[in-house]
Amino acid sequence: MLQRLINDVKDATGNALRLTSLAAAAAIALFITIAFLCAAAFIYVLQHYGPVEACLAGAALFLVVTLIAASVYIVRKREMRRRAEKAAKAAAANVFADPVVVATGLQIVRAIGAKRLIPILAVGGLALGLMASRSAASSSEADEEEE
Structure with a gap:
């Protein structure tokens, strides 16, 4: 019985490790894909408008992405704080009701x-x-x- 439990833990750990490495490989591939898309867009703008406009277009794109990520971060942080406050109030109320x-x-x-x-x-x-x-x-x- 103990050996079966150990084998189950080994299998679960192995599966988790395989899935994690697969997710890491997918993230690296996505990063490389985005890098090449950014390079292609930069070269396209560079050929049609010039180097200054290409740099400004790249900066504007990454500024928009940064603003979106920052706003999502702030919204999630506020939501987590509200949930923590609600959980603390519920826990305090439950202690005295026990x-x-x-x-x-x-x-x-x-x-x-x-x-x-x-x-x-x-x-x-x-x-x-x-x-x-x-x-x-x-x-x-x-x-x-x-x-």
Whole structure:
């Protein structure tokens, strides 16, 4: 049984390696194809309009491609940030809805006592608020630096 599991892992690893190398070969071929297409377009513009216009046309083409890639990157980054925020809110809401967490909290209150627990919770809430404000400030500074 263990040998079968090892053989399955070997087969899966081998297949993944083959697919990865095939994807790398396809990416290299695509890169070379694009390079030749750019060279052909450059030579065509060079023969019809001259060297300055050919260089400007190539620069304009790559500028458009760069702007498209940058806009896609920014949109995806914002979408990922929104998803992360939604997941964090959902996780926080799910923690307090869990009956095990509620039962554990009640046992802690019974063991320590409500009079002793109130100051501890107040200090903990204050610390949590300070940490949250620090993380919000540092994340907003990081967002400003990235943009």
